[in-house]
Amino acid sequence: MGQLDINIVIGGPQGGGIDTSANMIIRAFAYAGMDVFSVREFHSNIKGRHSYVHIRSKDDKVRSLKYPADLLVALDPDTIFEHHEDVSKGTMVIYDSAFEGSDLGQARMIMRDTQKGIKETLEKAGFQTTVKGMLEYMQKKGGKLVPIQFDSVLSPVVSDGPTTRYFNTFGAAVTMSLVGIEKSSMEDAIRYVFGNKESVLKTNLAVVDKAYEYCESNKLVGRKIKKMHRESRIILTGNDGAAIGKIMGGLRFQTYYPITPASDESTIMEEHEDLKWLENEVDQLSRGGVVVVQTEDELSAITMATGAALTGSRSATATSGPGFSLMSEAISFSGMDEVPLVVTLYQRGGPSTGLPTRNGQADLLFAMHAGHGEFPRIVITSGDVEETIYDSMKALNYAQKYQVPVIHLIDKNLANTSEILDGIDTRRVKLEIPEIIPQNDGFKRFSLDTSSGISRMGAFGKNIFWLTGDEHDEIGHVTEDTRMRDLQMEKRFRKLETAEKEIPIEDKAVVFGDKKADVTFVSWGSQKGPILDAMNELKKIGISSNFLYLKMFTPFPSDFVHDFLYSSKTVIDVESNMTAQAAKVITQNTGLKISNYILKYNGRHVTEDELVEAVSKIYKNGVKKVVLTNGA
Amino acid sequence: MAHNFRSDVAIDWCPGCGDFGILNSIQQALTELNFGANDVVVVSGIGCSGKTPHYINVAGAHTLHGRSIPYATGVKLSNPKLKVLVTGGDGDLMSIGAGHFVGEGRRNTGLTVILFDNEVYGLTKGQAAPTMQMGQRTKSLTKPNMFGRVNPISLALTSGYSFVARGFSFDGKQLKEIIKRGIQHEGSSLIDVLQPCPTYNNINTMEWYKKRVYKLEDSKTWEPVVKNDDSNLEEVFQRAYAKAGEWEDKIPTGIFYENNNIPSFPKRINEYVPRYLENPPSDQKISDKDGYTLVDPMKTFSEKIVETIK
Incomplete structure (x- = not known):
């Protein structure tokens, strides 16, 4: 163990099957028993601009990525231009030899400033501003070129359309052959990705076969990595982890307005609204699904989630910086009215629209202070995929227990990080569920008779009480009484002291x-x-x-x-x-x-x-x- | 014993305010529909109308300016067994919350939206609200209203509300009946209530309205209900839309449009989320006897599992 450490960058046009290629590579490594870690990088664009996946695989735990790349896999000319800095001594550059004729000036999907930088690099080093020039430059840096005529290799096995449709599978298969992953693992990956599409599956398997055959006859085969048996594992992204954690943590109502990189969490949840149950005594009362609502804007997303929480269900919303900015007023309401609410805040590069599909951690102070006035809140952060699961459960617990808004910070990098976990522990985090006792007359939702600051929870449908954004009395009616104001402010902030004491270090x-x-x-x-x-x-x-x-x-x-x-x-x-x-x-x-x-x-x-x-x-x-x- | 829908909070609206008539009609409607203490929730935004929940003896939320509809939608979707009323002002629902008003029409969640329509922002001293006509100058305006008027009835119709009506705060009998039908309607309803603001609107006074309002139902040929087979949908909708345009000399009240053929949002959710109506989010048990999750994450997300083949 601890011998193998493989870094791969695979790039191509957005919408050109890069995610699928990366998926195949990740799966193939996983089937071989390796650990894999990857991050997806993409433009705010649907089709055409450069996207890539940075993948690292080890035979023991991998927690980060590293440059230079051992393999750079280019599914388009832009990748060769964009990633010259990732190439160093020994980096294998795999590409379609048809790219060699491309000129930097024609690469209109490369951002103007990036083009300029590439041009300067090449000219300074004395190479032409073409793919050919760049490849020569890479060679000079010690890179090993692996040109392959994609079309002519593939045309004997592809009969259902242009061979370009299979370039991504081919690129992934050549990569796997080069790093020494057995063909059977790659085939399993293909079966996973195309499992239910019989005709596509057949051709893709033939493409894999062809790729391995080609590599064999051209000596493009790495030292064989012996397949290791592993117990069941699960491949998850940070978005997946947060969705799973919320559902395990009892969340049954989630709202969202589409925004990168947060909305994946909500759509993943929607895809899994039909929950599967552990076998212990799940009676009819517990069987139900998760409701996910796409709202008209973020103002609606957070207030709708707050409304749901008033009926006793666990609810949350997920957003990114721009959406969170819009949510500020409602966070203040949740603080004032002690409504358990979780906001999962996926940070991206700001300010304003900033770098909408890129990483950032510039919303920490904002999350700690968003909302007018003074009110208690809890702000937590996650650092890896495993944490996104259990932290999401804890966030829901904190919200319920301390009756405060909880802001859970995740960053774009983590949202799009894919990791393999050995499993998910259903008994690591216990659900903290406040008791709701039906009572109408005299029910004091904001009772001051509490040393912890925490008053008895109530729910619409079971209790009569009121909420108001105004300062309020113990029942929830508006007050401007000076003494009641002081007492309610002090009661709310006592909860934070309680949380501070109770939450373990x-x-x-x-x-x-x-x-x-x-x-x-x-x-x-x-x-x-x-x-x-x-x-x-x-x-x-x-x-x-x-x-x-x-x-x-x-x-x-x-x-x-x-x-x-x-x-x-x-x-x-x-x-x-x-x-x-x-x-x-x-x-x-x-x-x-x-x-x-x-x-x-x-x-x-x-x-x-x-x-x-x-x-x-x-x-x-x-x-x-x-x-x-x-x-x- | 029937539940008493009057709370013990002192009402601080101005004497002569139209809000009193609306409040009474709501309370009477709830009583006549025999609701229990925990069957109904009232949600409001900000302004004089925002105070309404405090005066009704059911669970209530006096929320943010413009956001009453999404708060109320959250309550309703989490527990669709509750009847959820929204009491909002013209500024609240037609200006700062207009996006949500439109969004709710598309959802058809089943909210009863009661619009307190007095054409001014009373609590901030009489600025023009979006329902005031262009050029009108009420007493606290520094110059005639510079903006055009939003028509709540036609906006509700085009947004998709499946029950659209108008009442008058000084005709409690008609208003109460409209509110009852709105609450019983499965989809979302908009009830625009014309009301004077005796302090800031010196033009659209009680007398001004009394001279102009007439009841749609007084005409024997008036038929606002869309038939089960949608055969008269176009006709009913167009007629309602045309009536919505009447103002100035004659102002129609009553039910403009009622369509029971659009499934409510909860019903549509129920088609996808297992056992939603039977066991909605608010009622679900989420942990076992030891307090741990009931959900099997590996089975729920089974497609993400990777098995190495021996």
Whole structure:
């Protein structure tokens, strides 16, 4: 174990079957018993612009991606232009030799600024601004070219239309042959992807056969990776994980307005509205489905979810930055009226529309402060696919238990990360369900008689009570009485103190690595995996490191964070934003100032290699801030 | 014993306000329909109309400006057994919440939307509301109204409301009957209620309306109901739409349009979500006796499982 480490970038035009290729590759590795981690990168575009999937497979746990690529698979000329930086000594570049005639000037789907950069690179290095020139440049950098005449290889086996329809399968199969994955695993992957389409399945299998045959006769075969048997595993993205976690956590009502990268979670839920049950005594009372409603806008999405929560069901909405901006007023209402509500906030590159399909972590401070006035809330974050499941369950629990809005931050990178989990533990998180006792006369939904700040939950249909955005009395009627105002404000905020006391520290912050280390990482969200992998690599070059991983920002684990950082040596804050927002929260809550930063705001995922390099610069050369730039 | 729908909260609307007539009609309608204490929910937005839920002795939510409809839709979809009333003002439903008003027509969830229509924003001191005519100048306007008028009846018709009616706050008998039919209607209903604002609207007063309103049902040939087979749909709709345009000298009240052939949103959801109407989100048991999930995630998402073949 721990011998194999394969990094693949496969690119092509959006809508040209790249996702399918990536799916095949991921599945084939998985069937071979390997672990796989991948991230999908795409433009805000339906068809034509460059998209790619960055995949890494290991024979033990893989938690991040790495450049340079071992294989660059180009299903169009643009991929060759766009990914020249991913190619280094030993990178195999697989492409259709028909691309060789393409000129950079004709590549109109490459963004103008990107084109300019590519042109400068090629001209500086003395190569022509054509695919041919770029390939020569790659060769000079040590890349190994694998040109294949896709059409002529495929035409004997494709009879149902142009061979181009099968280029993505062919590209994936050649890749798998090159890395040494047995054909049977690739065939299983094809059967998975095209299982119910008999005619397509047949041709695709023939294409795989042809690809392996071609590679065999042209010596394009990697060292065979022996198939390893594994127990059942499950391949999930961050979007999947959040959907599963919410459903397991008892969510039965979800609203959304279409927005990247959040709406996948809701459509995934819709596809699975017919739930399957564990075998223990599921009576008729529990059997039911999940209702997912696409609303007219985000104002409606959050208020509809809030309305549903008033009847006692667990409800949530999912959105991204622009939608969350619209939701602010309703978050304030949920805080004021103590309605259990979960908002899953998928951050993407902002401000405004920003980088709508790219990564970002610039909404942390916004999530902590969105909504007018002062009210308690809980803000949590997830850093890998497994966490999206259990954190989604916990988010619903916190909302119910403390009767507050809970904002669950996920980032685009994690939403589109695909990981393999060994299974899903149905008994890791217990559902916290408040008791609802039918009562009408004298029911005090906002009773002040509570030391925890938590009043008895009520539900429309079982209790008569009122809600109002105005300050209110214990029953829920409007008041402007000074004393009642103070008491209700203080009661609401007591809940936050209760939550702070009750929620265990491991749900707020986790330390990885030894207590004492040369370097201490501080981070949150999807940098978790890259940092954990970088820690191993740093060790190999003589730098010991540990990692303070933050999961809850409100309430913030101030003492824990203070005590840990106070005795740390070189503290480095790593975030996918420009202004180091988490570091600001740390300073605000602990008084400690962090002086080293690794930041990335180009919208692409943080990779292991760039982290290792950045840490070396900070630790060895005394650089204070490194801005990461990897990614096409 | 019949439930008392009057709450004990002191009502702080201005003397002579049309809101009183609407409140009384709602309370009478609920009493006559024999609803129990926990059968009905009232949801409002902001403004004088927004206070209505506090005055009715059922569960109520006085929500955000413009958002009464989506809050109410959430209540109804989570527990479709509840009767959900929306009491909103003309600014609330026709301006800041107009998008939701249209959205609800498309959904046809089964809300009873009662529009408190007095052409002004009373609680913020009399600005022109979207139902005021262009050029009209009520007493607190600094100049004549610069904007055109939204017609709630025609907007409701084109948005897809399956029950569209108009009442007058000083004709409690007719209004109560309209509200009763609106509540009993399975789809969503819009009931536009003409009412004076005695403090800020010195033009559209009680007397002004009394001189102009007439009842559609007084005409023997008036037929607002679409037949089961949709055979008269076009005719009924066109007639309602034409009537909606009447204003100035003669203002029609009564039921403009009723279509029982469009399945309500809950019924449509029930076609896809198993056992939805029988066991809606609000009623579902979600954990086993030890408090753990009942859902089998691996079986529910079985297509994502990967098995290595031995």
